[in-house]
Amino acid sequence: MEVMGMSFPGNRSMNEDCIFYRTEGDKTVAVVADGLGGCEDGDTASRKVIDIFRIQMPVERDEILKSIRLANEELYHEKNHARGMKSTVVALGIQADQVCYGHVGDSRLYYFLDNQLIFRSMDHSVTQLAVLSGEIKEDEMRFHEDRNKLLRAIGADEKVKPVTMEFDNLKKGRHIFLLCTDGFWEYVTEKEMLYCVKRGTAEKVCEKLSKRWKKNTHKKDNVDNSSFIVVLV
Numbered sequence: 001m002e003v004m005g006m007s008f009p010g011n012r013s014m015n016e017d018c019i020f021y022r023t024e025g026d027k028t029v030a031v032v033a034d035g036l037g038g039c040e041d042g043d044t045a046s047r048k049v050i051d052i053f054r055i056q057m058p059v060e061r062d063e064i065l066k067s068i069r070l071a072n073e074e075l076y077h078e079k080n081h082a083r084g085m086k087s088t089v090v091a092l093g094i095q096a097d098q099v100c101y102g103h104v105g106d107s108r109l110y111y112f113l114d115n116q117l118i119f120r121s122m123d124h125s126v127t128q129l130a131v132l133s134g135e136i137k138e139d140e141m142r143f144h145e146d147r148n149k150l151l152r153a154i155g156a157d158e159k160v161k162p163v164t165m166e167f168d169n170l171k172k173g174r175h176i177f178l179l180c181t182d183g184f185w186e187y188v189t190e191k192e193m194l195y196c197v198k199r200g201t202a203e204k205v206c207e208k209l210s211k212r213w214k215k216n217t218h219k220k221d222n223v224d225n226s227s228f229i230v231v232l233v
Helices: 042-056 061-080 126-132 190-197 202-217
Strands: 002-008 017-024 027-035 087-095 098-104 108-113 116-120 163-167 175-180 226-232
Touching: 002 017, 002 027, 002 202, 017 042, 017 226, 027 042, 027 175, 027 226, 042 061, 042 087, 061 087, 061 098, 061 163, 087 108, 087 175, 087 226, 098 108, 108 190, 116 190, 175 190, 190 202, 202 226
Parallel strands: none
Antiparallel strands: 002 226, 017 027, 027 087, 087 098, 098 163, 108 116, 108 175, 175 226
8 A cells, every 4th residue: 555645836825725644554544625715714624624534534434424524514613713614525545455435526536447547536516517417528627617616515514415435345456546636637637647647656656647737737827726645555
């Protein structure tokens, strides 16, 4: 098991993303959170979400669901002190060869097996709905005018509706899980991701993904915070 992550502010004055990863024995937890821009204390929101996972260290599906609900409760009730405190989250829990994940918002999980993209989480966003309804194509999501309009977020409502999933026991092969915020996947295509994850350690894969993101955002204006974690099994 190898885990590595990176986070960049882009050309924003503040990085409102927050990441966490840790391995304890046969348990590995990786989490990426993105505090919503335009809301108060986006950096605090994402950090509060991460703190819940840091304490809980959830690896089973029910545990991940509980942590997401706890984070939602904390951010929702913080509204009295910081209006509109919200965040996305995508979390991965691994114990032995069992993998579970959960997410809310448009931070994503990608799963690559032997250089093939097996799974990509579906965003809780207006643009994702537009893709599913056939109004726009998948590659039009990245810079669509409504790309920042979320339908679900941690702290947005009293009750949160996360998506959680269990992957079957991992078969033999090279498994790569990539957790990332929208500031990353907007600028790095799935084809480019595949090229970067083909070989190398988790650290090398991170380096390649970082270089690709920096190349694609070079000299661009208004580049969002970008964060990702690579888990190599």
